[in-house]
Structures are given as structure tokens and as C-alpha cells.
Amino acid sequence: MEANKKNSVEETVFPVGSSDTGAENSDATEKDSGTAQKVQGALDQIAQDMAGVTELIREALPDEDWQDQTPSGSIQAPCGYSEVLVAHHDRGGMVTEEYRSLRTNLLARYAQERFCFLVTSAEAGEGKTVTCLNLAFVLAERVDHRTIVVDFNLRNSQMAELLKVPSSPGVADYLRGKSELSQIIQPTVYPNLFFIPAGNLEGYQASELLGRSGLKKLIAQVREDFDYVLLDTPSVNKYSDAGVAGLEAGDALLVVRMNKTRREAVTQAIQSLQNANINLIGMLMTHQKKHFFN
Amino acid sequence: MAEKNEEKTLKDVLAVIFSHYKLFLTGSALFMIAVMIVSYYIPVKYKAVSKFERRGDSVAESIGSNPNESFQTKRLTLKQELAGDKAIEKAIEEIGVTKNFARDTKGELTAESLLLKQNLIRDIMANVSIDWEVRTDQVDVVAVSCSAGDPKLAEQLANTLVNRYITWVGGKIIEELKSSRESLKKQVAKCNLCLADLNGKRVEFEGKYAELIVEGTNNLQERIQTAYADIDTLRRQQQLAKQKVKQIRTLVRDTQIKAMKEQLQLLKNEVDTCLTLNQMTQEHPKVQALYSKIAKVEERIKENRDAEAIVLEGSGNQGVDSTVALQLASAESEAEIITDEIDRLQKRITTYKAVMTRSVPLREEYLNITKPLEDQQAATKRWQNRLADVEMTLSTEESHRRTQLRKTQIAQKPTRPLFPPLWGIIAAAVIGGLVFGYGLAFFATSQDHTLHSPQEASEIFAVPVVGAISEIELNRQRKIRIIRQTATALLVCGVVIGTLGLSTYSVILRLGYPEKYMNWKVTISGLAQLPSAQGYRAAESIQ
Numbered sequence: 001m002e003a004n005k006k007n008s009v010e011e012t013v014f015p016v017g018s019s020d021t022g023a024e025n026s027d028a029t030e031k032d033s034g035t036a037q038k039v040q041g042a043l044d045q046i047a048q049d050m051a052g053v054t055e056l057i058r059e060a061l062p063d064e065d066w067q068d069q070t071p072s073g074s075i076q077a078p079c080g081y082s083e084v085l086v087a088h089h090d091r092g093g094m095v096t097e098e099y100r101s102l103r104t105n106l107l108a109r110y111a112q113e114r115f116c117f118l119v120t121s122a123e124a125g126e127g128k129t130v131t132c133l134n135l136a137f138v139l140a141e142r143v144d145h146r147t148i149v150v151d152f153n154l155r156n157s158q159m160a161e162l163l164k165v166p167s168s169p170g171v172a173d174y175l176r177g178k179s180e181l182s183q184i185i186q187p188t189v190y191p192n193l194f195f196i197p198a199g200n201l202e203g204y205q206a207s208e209l210l211g212r213s214g215l216k217k218l219i220a221q222v223r224e225d226f227d228y229v230l231l232d233t234p235s236v237n238k239y240s241d242a243g244v245a246g247l248e249a250g251d252a253l254l255v256v257r258m259n260k261t262r263r264e265a266v267t268q269a270i271q272s273l274q275n276a277n278i279n280l281i282g283m284l285m286t287h288q289k290k291h292f293f294n
Numbered sequence: 295m296a297e298k299n300e301e302k303t304l305k306d307v308l309a310v311i312f313s314h315y316k317l318f319l320t321g322s323a324l325f326m327i328a329v330m331i332v333s334y335y336i337p338v339k340y341k342a343v344s345k346f347e348r349r350g351d352s353v354a355e356s357i358g359s360n361p362n363e364s365f366q367t368k369r370l371t372l373k374q375e376l377a378g379d380k381a382i383e384k385a386i387e388e389i390g391v392t393k394n395f396a397r398d399t400k401g402e403l404t405a406e407s408l409l410l411k412q413n414l415i416r417d418i419m420a421n422v423s424i425d426w427e428v429r430t431d432q433v434d435v436v437a438v439s440c441s442a443g444d445p446k447l448a449e450q451l452a453n454t455l456v457n458r459y460i461t462w463v464g465g466k467i468i469e470e471l472k473s474s475r476e477s478l479k480k481q482v483a484k485c486n487l488c489l490a491d492l493n494g495k496r497v498e499f500e501g502k503y504a505e506l507i508v509e510g511t512n513n514l515q516e517r518i519q520t521a522y523a524d525i526d527t528l529r530r531q532q533q534l535a536k537q538k539v540k541q542i543r544t545l546v547r548d549t550q551i552k553a554m555k556e557q558l559q560l561l562k563n564e565v566d567t568c569l570t571l572n573q574m575t576q577e578h579p580k581v582q583a584l585y586s587k588i589a590k591v592e593e594r595i596k597e598n599r600d601a602e603a604i605v606l607e608g609s610g611n612q613g614v615d616s617t618v619a620l621q622l623a624s625a626e627s628e629a630e631i632i633t634d635e636i637d638r639l640q641k642r643i644t645t646y647k648a649v650m651t652r653s654v655p656l657r658e659e660y661l662n663i664t665k666p667l668e669d670q671q672a673a674t675k676r677w678q679n680r681l682a683d684v685e686m687t688l689s690t691e692e693s694h695r696r697t698q699l700r701k702t703q704i705a706q707k708p709t710r711p712l713f714p715p716l717w718g719i720i721a722a723a724v725i726g727g728l729v730f731g732y733g734l735a736f737f738a739t740s741q742d743h744t745l746h747s748p749q750e751a752s753e754i755f756a757v758p759v760v761g762a763i764s765e766i767e768l769n770r771q772r773k774i775r776i777i778r779q780t781a782t783a784l785l786v787c788g789v790v791i792g793t794l795g796l797s798t799y800s801v802i803l804r805l806g807y808p809e810k811y812m813n814w815k816v817t818i819s820g821l822a823q824l825p826s827a828q829g830y831r832a833a834e835s836i837q
Contacts, residue, residue, distance in 0.1 A: 083768050095764050102761030109760075131763065253760070256751060262743045263754060270755060282760035285748045289765055 080164035081189075084130050087137035088189075099138045102284060106135075106253075109281055113145065116219070116229035117251035117281060118152070120242040122269035124235045126257035127286040129158050132232040140193035145227040148185070148194040150218075152233045152245045154206035157198035159232055163188070170199025174218055175209040181221055194226070210244045219248040236269040246278035254283045307732070313746070314735035322731030323790040329723035330797035333714055338805070340445035341712035344452035345427065345703035346460060348434045369424070376438065376459045377422040382415050385454040391447070418442070418451065435702065445708045452705035460699045464691055467698070471688040478681040485674035492667040499663055503656050511653050518646045521639045528636045535629035542622040547598045549618075554598070558591040709808070716805040720798070 081088050086095045107113060119132045132149055139147040151159040152171060160167035165186055169179035179199075186195045201209070209215075222229050231249055233242035246252050252273050256266055266283075273280050311318050375381065386392055391414065395407035403411060421441040428435035440451040565584045568574045574581050745751045748759040767775070803811035 084766050086766055095766055098761060098763050102763070105760040127763070130766065134763075254757070256745060258762075259744050259746060261745065263745060264743060266745070266751075266755060270757065280757055282758040283748075283751055283755070284760055285745070285751060285762040287765040288748075288762045 082162040082164070085133050085137065085162060087134035096134075096138065099134045100141075102135060103138045106281070114227045115251065116223045116231070116249050117253050118231035118233045118242055118246050118249045118278075119253050119255060120233045120246075120269075120273075121235050121255040121257070122237050122261055122265040124156070124238065126235070126255050126261055128235075128255045129153070129162065129232050131255050131284060131286060132230050133159065133162060136193055136195075136228075136230055137190070139228045139230075140188075140190040143192055146192045146194070146225070147228040147230070148196065148222050148226040149230045149232065150196040150222060151198040152210070152231050152241060154198045154201055154209065154241070155234055155239065159195070160197040163195060165195070165197065167197045168200040170197035171218065172199030172201050172204065172206075172209055174199065175212050175214045176202075176204065177214070181218065196222075206239070206241060207244070210241055215245065216248050219245070236272045237265055243272065243276035243278065246273065246276055249278075251279045251281045253281055256283050256285055257287045258285050259287065259289065310735050310739045311732060313742075314738045317738055318731040318735040320731075320786070320790065321734035322727035323794055325727040325730035326723040327790070327794050327797055329719065329726060330794070330801050333719045333723075333801055334797070334804070336714045337443055338711035339421070339441045339443060339713040340448045340708040340710075341439055341441045342445070342448040342452040342705035342708055343437050343439045343703065344456045344701070344705035345435060345437045346456050346699060346701045347428075348436060349432065349698055349700070369426070372436070373424050375462070376424060377419060377455055379415050379419060381455060381458060381462075382418050382422070382451075383411075385451060385458055386411075386414065386418070388454055388458070389447070389450045422451070422455070437703075438705075440705070441712060445711075449705045449707045456701060456705075460701065463699055468688065468691045471684055471691060475681065475684050475688060478677055478684055482674065482677045482681055485670060485677055489667070489670045489674055492663065492670055495663050496667055499660060503660070511650055514646050514650050514653065518643050518650075521643045521646070525636050525639045525643075528632050528639070532629055532632040532636065535625055535632060538625040539622060539629060542618060542625060546618060546622065551595050551598050554591050554595045558588055558595065561588045561591060711805055711808065714805065716802060719801060719805070723798075 083089060086093055087099050090096055106115065109115075119128050119135075121128045129151075136147050136149045139145070149159065150171060151157050151167075153159070154172055157167055157170075160170075169184045171184065173179035174181060174184050174196075184196050184199065186197065187193075188195055219229070219231070229249070231245050233245050236242045236254075242252070254266070254269060254273070270280060392403070392407070392411055395410060396404045397407065398404055418440070423439045423441075425437045425439065426434060427437050438452050438456050440448045440455070442448040442451065561584050565581055565588065568578065568581050568584065569576075576582075576585075745754070748762045751757070752759045800811075800814075803814055
């Protein structure tokens with residue numbers, strides 16, 4: 001019920017599936033900016049209060065009772081988001097706290113509290129997409145900041161699947177000129193968090209699409225409209241897509257899966273990013289297994 | 295990106311093990327199983343020890359060994375005599391090990407059997423050891439250890455070797471003692487002959503130069519002095535005797551003069567009578583005869599007065615008492631005896647002086663005879679003593695009351711094999727397994743080029759690590775993983791622990807409790823055909 005209410009509010013602010021052009025959307029936004037900001041502030045407050053209430057409930061109830069009520073040990077998802085998005089499902093969990101710690105570290109690196117970087121990895125399957133979304137969820141906790149996640153993994157898009165939303169229209173449609181930016185930006189259950197899926201390639205090559213000038217425009221637009229821009233890209237060592245998107249983003253976060261990714265691959269990825277003149281802001285280690293000797 | 299070369303600490307070692315604990319445990323267990331299985335096929339060796347003591351025997355040692363030879367030489371000699379190829383060949387023939395060897399029609403061993411026998415002897419020689427448990431001048435305690443795959447064979451070999459050695463040494467000693475006895479007898483006889491010859495010479499010499507030999511120069515001097523003293527005494531006695539004779543003679547002369555004076559007076563009275571009474575003239579014959587007699591008597595009186603002594607003769611002794619005559623004769627005789635004794639002593643003194651002049655060369659000559667005699671006597675006594683010792687030792691040896699060699703410990707049938715050592719195998723399995731498991735884990739770690747910690751990544755790539763996210767595992771995935779891992783672990787652990795336990799139990803039984811092992815093997819009939827069991831049965835059949 002709460003989620004549906006939020007969706008309806010978001011649709012008011014960002015009309016999804018609208019056939020208006022990007023310029024018109026921009027005008028409408030400017031007109032309703034005062035009202036929208038008020039509504040946005042109210043929604044942020046509600047979301048924050050809800051999160052606090054949930055924490056209070058969880059702290060108040062014994063673990064057994066909590067487990068009885070929520071078999072998975074987490075808040076029942078108000079939507080069909082994948083369970084791996086723990087920052088959404090288990091907001092008080094240890095992993096979520098780790099994402100918050102990541103958020104703090106990133107914010108410390110950007111004094112203006114605005115950033116745009118691509119999330120990539122050396123090889124596939126290291127947790128880029130999950131990391132990207134979970135990080136976006138904890139960034140969305142900052143209600144006075146707007147966050148957007150862009151799925152640039154045109155070849156093997158998984159983000160829409162994790163969010164259980166349609167994968168198009170998306171980046172590919174925008175780059176082909178079939179969709180406007182306002183059409184491809186999708187809301188989430190969080191009012192200040194938005195999502196652009198990969199879209200439908202329809203016979204085009206990903207590298208061909210990413211080479212178009214629309215990419216630069218797309219990234220410039222979202223950087224302007226949002227405080228935090230996260231670009232989910234394919235692995236660096238396999239495809240050059242990250243390099244292309246990175247040229248526009250400027251910064252990159254390298255996701256490394258512990259106990260799996262070989263050092264040589266990581267070295268190669270770092271080298272590739274440096275060659276592409278992309279600033280590597282740091283590495284994020286995933287799949288950490290904690291035991292005594294770690 | 296540079297890797298650090300730091301010393302490995304215990305924590306690093308444990309980290310390696312824990313990071314690949316499955317590999318470590320599996321590798322360790324597999325190595326242990328492999329050790330157990332390999333040890334199962336190692337041929338077992340049983341050890342039996344027999345001991346004997348060898349006491350010092352001066353007679354036997356002087357015959358049988360060289361006292362100057364080193365201990366190493368003695369040891370090698372003993373090893374050769376006790377466990378040389380000949381000794382072992384005879385021992386295995388006595389035990390009957392070669393009884394079932396193939397033989398030709400003449401009953402002799404075939405070429406293959408001879409080769410087999412030689413190999414057997416060589417193997418046994420390599421498995422016999424001789425150790426000195428005690429080694430002193432008085433007694434040696436020697437332990438003879440025999441190792442063999444068959445416990446009974448080990449026991450029999452040890453006992454047989456020692457028995458044969460004691461018997462052989464006893465026989466050898468008896469033979470040598472007999473030979474020595476004959477030799478000593480000849481030597482004693484030869485010494486006796488030589489002694490008799492020297493004794494004859496000595497007796498002859500002593501008979502010839504008794505006094506010269508018996509008396510020394512000093513004694514002769516003393517004797518001369520004594521003789522002079524005796525002569526002085528005798529001279530005094532002679533003087534007294536002469537005085538006595540003179541006195542008696544004076545007495546006799548006075549008595550005779552008195553008697554003659556009385557006779558003269560009588561004659562004169564008779565003359566007077568004849569002249570006066572009978573009126574006879576001077577010319578009357580009777581008067582003339584009386585005058586003649588008177589003249590004779592007067593002459594005799596005169597002679598007696600002039601003479602110092604008189605000789606009592608016939609009628610001239612008229613008027614001398616016979617007792618006085620006897621005393622005079624006795625005194626004169628005594629004087630003569632003394633005179634003769636003095637002469638004898640003077641002659642002796644003369645002889646002594648002559649002997650003294652010749653005594654030194656004679657003495658040397660005598661010593662030249664007596665010294666070899668004394669030496670010969672000592673040598674003879676020595677040889678006789680040795681002969682007596684040899685005869686006594688020989689009688690002891692012949693009556694089997696040996697004092698030199700004595701068995702102090704009889705080898706018992708060993709109940710547990712000496713080799714391979716049970717605890718050695720267990721230790722090798724455990725230690726080797728741990729090392730092997732760690733080696734595998736270390737190898738896997740060295741081949742693992744993945745990243746294990748944010749610090750490691752930061753150090754290697756010199757790139758800041760902005761975060762570390764734990765592995766996200768859903769409840770359903772966790773349950774499935776736990777079930778799968780538990781089932782796999784149970785299965786693997788069951789198989790590995792079961793195999794390891796079975797093999798360890800088998801090895802412990804085989805090496806620690808062979809009899810129980812055989813019973814167990816019989817129970818598990820399917821395993822009874824293993825080669826080691828057949829070997830053990832073969833050993834049992836020999837028993």
C-alpha cells in the first residue's frame with residue numbers, strides 16, 4: 001500500500017511513459033518545481049520516518065518474534081525487488097551497514113556531495129549490478145539528494161530484472177533516438193532514486209550505440225539533474241563500453257570479487273582504465289567471507 | 295604492486311591451513327591412509343636376543359687369544375666365529391631351514407637351492423648383530439640379536455648360534471688345552487733332565503770341594519782362629535801333662551833311689567857280714583860279687599840322680615808303686631795325645647790357609663754351577679705350575695663345568711615384530727600427513743592469485759579500497775549450501791575416516807598384536823589372501 005502510494009506520487013512528479021519530449025518535461029519541472037520540492041520533502045520525511053519506525057520495531061521485538069513475522073529475517077519487500085538487494089530488504093543488516101560505510105567513504109572523496117562515476121569490474125560476475133543498486137539504495141537514504149542509476153550494460157542487462165521492471169525503453173532506445181530522457185527514467189519505491197534501464201538493442205551493436213553523441217548528452221543531462229549518478233557498465237577486460245562511458249563520467253569504481261578475481265585481471269583492468277584516462281576513485285571488495293584469519 | 299617477502303609466522307601458517315582446510319584435511323587423511331597401506335606391505339621383522347657371558351680365564355686366554363689385540367679386532371673375530379657364514383650355514387642346517395630345499399638324486403642341494411641357501415645365509419648375516427652389553431677385564435656380556443620375518447626362526451637362530459659358539463669354543467679350548475698339556479709335559483720332562491744333570495755336577499763339585507764350598511773365607515778365618523786358640527789350650531794342657539809326668543818321674547826316681555840306697559845298704563851289710571862274720575876276704579867271689587852289685591847300685595843311683603826322668607823298665611822299677619806307674623803312663627799318654635792334636639790342628643791351619651788362597655776361584659766355579667741350577671729349578675717349577683693349571687682347566691672343560699662361557703639369557707620367541715615400528719608408522723603417518731596436507735594447502739595458496747582481503751588489494755595495487763562488502767547469501771541459498779556441504783562433508787568424512795580407521799586398526803593389530811591380527815584376518819576371510827598374511831602363515835608353518 002505504501003509503495004503504491006509512493007509510486008503514484010512519483011508519477012506525478014516524473015510522468016512515466018509520457019510521450020512528451022525532454023524539453024517539455026523540463027519546462028513542466030520548472031513550473032512545478034516549488035510544489036514538487038515541497039511534496040518531495042514530505043515524501044522524504046515519510047520515508048525516513050518509516051525507516052526509523054521499522055528499526056524501532058525490529059529493536060523492540062525479540063529475534064524469534066521478528067523471525068516469525070518475517071521468515072526471511074528482513075522487512076517484507078513492498079515490491080518485487082530481488083532479495084539480493086539487501087540495502088532495500090534488510091536496512092538494518094550488516095551488509096547494508098557496509099554499503100553505508102561505502103557511501104560515507106565516497107562522499108568523503110567528493111566535497112561538493114555530487115558525483116558521477118561508473119561502476120565496473122575486471123571480469124563478469126563480480127557483483128557490479130548488485131553493488132550499484134545497493135549503493136543507490138543507501139544513497140537514496142539521503143533524502144535531500146537525488147540519485148539515479150544508469151544501466152550501461154547493454155550486452156547483458158540484469159538491473160531491470162533485479163528491480164523487476166521492464167528493461168526498455170532505456171539507454172539503447174535513447175541512443176537510437178527512439179526515446180527521450182524523460183521517457184527512459186524510471187522511478188523506484190524511493191522518491192529520490194531513479195533508474196534508467198539498458199533498453200532494447202534491436203540489432204544494433206552496443207559499441208556502435210555507445211559511440212554516438214547521445215551518450216555524452218545523456219550523461220551530461222543526468223549529471224545536471226541528479227546529485228549522485230551511478231553508471232553500471234560491463235567488465236573492463238572484456239568490453240570497451242566502460243571506457244567509452246568513463247570518458248564522460250570521468251571517475252570509476254572498480255568492483256573486485258574476493259577469492260575469485262585474479263590479480264592479473266585486476267591489474268589489467270586498472271591499466272585499461274588508466275589508458276582510457278579514467279580516474280579510478282577506488283576499489284570495492286565484494287563477497288568478503290569473514291573468519292578469524294581475515 | 296610489489297609483493298612483500300616477510301617471514302612466515304604461526305598465524306600465516308594457520309591462515310594457509312584454514313584458507314584451504316578442506317584440502318589440508320583431505321590431503322592429510324589420504325597421506326595417512328597411504329602410509330598405512332604402504333606399511334601393510336612392508337615385511338615384518340622379529341627380533342630375538344640371546345646373551346652369554348665370557349669370563350676371563352688366564353689359561354684359556356693365554357692359549358686362545360692374543361691379549362694385545364684391540365677390542366675391534368676381538369669384536370670382528372667374535373662376529374666371524376659366532377655369526378660368520380660358516381656358523382650360520384651350520385646353524386640353519388641344524389635348525390632345518392634347508393630341509394625342504396630341492397635336492398638331486400644324490401641328496402645334494404641343487405644349484406638353485408645352493409644359490410637360495412647362499413642368499414639366505416647372506417640375509418641372515420645382515421640381520422645378526424652382536425653387542426657388548428658389559429665389557430670389563432673380568433667378564434664380557436655379549437648379546438646376540440637375530441632378526442627374521444619368522445619369530446620362531448629368530449628365536450632358534452639366536453639360541454643355536456650361541457649354543458654352537460659355546461660348544462665350538464669349548465671343544466677348541468679342550469683341544470688346545472690337551473695340546474698344551476702335552477707340550478708342557480715335554481717341557482717339564484726336559485727341565486727335570488736338565489735339573490738332574492746340574493744337580494749331579496753340583497754334588498760332584500761339592501763332594502770335591504765340600505769345605506771349600508760350604509765354608510766361606512770368613513768362616514775359614516774363624517776356623518783358623520779357633521784352631522789357634524785350640525792349639526794354645528792344648529799346649530797348656532801339654533805343659534801340665536809334662537809337669538805331671540816330670541813330677542811322677544821325680545817321685546819315681548826318688549823312690550827308686552831310696553830303694554836302691556836301701557838295696558845298697560843291704561848289700562853293704564851283707565858284705566860286712568861276709569867279711570866280718572864269715573871272715574871272708576876281699577877276694578872272696580861272693581864279696582866280689584857283692585862289691586860288683588854295690589858298684590852297679592851306686593852307679594844306678596848316680597844315674598838316677600843325674601837323669602830328669604827315669605824309665606820304668608822291668609826290674610829297674612823295683613820299689614815303684616804300680617799305681618804310680620800307671621799314672622805316669624797315663625800322663626805320658628795324655629801328653630802324647632795332646633801333642634798329636636796340636637800337630638793335627640797345625641796341619642789343619644795349614645790346610646785352611648791353603649784353602650783360603652784358592653777359595654775365590656772355586657767359589658765362582660761353584661756359583662757357575664749353582665746359578666743355572668737355581669734358574670732351572672725355578673723354570674721347572676713354573677712349567678709344573680702351568681701344567682697343573684692346564685690339567686685342572688682341562689678337567690673342568692671336559693666335565694662341562696665351564697667357567698669361561700656361560701649362557702645367561704635364552705632367546706624367547708618374540709611376540710611383536712621389531713620392524714616396522716608401530717609408533718614410527720603412526721608418527722610418520724600423522725606428521726607426514728600434516729606436512730603433506732600443509733604442503734598441499736601451501737601449494738594451493740601459492741597458486742592462488744586471487745585477493746583475500748582489502749588490505750592485500752590496497753598493498754598490491756596501490757589503489758584505495760573504499761569498501762568491503764560481505765557475501766550476500768539468501769536464506770534459501772544458505773540452507774541449500776549448508777545441506778549440500780553437510781552431506782558432502784559427512785560422506786567424505788565417513789569414507790576417509792572409515793578407511794583411515796580400518797587401515798590404522800589393521801596396522802596396529804598386525805604390528806602390535808599379531809595373534810589377534812591373525813584371528814581378525816580369519817574372521818575377515820576376504821582379506822585373508824593378502825600377501826602378508828600368506829607370509830605369516832608360512833612362518834607359522836615353519837614353526
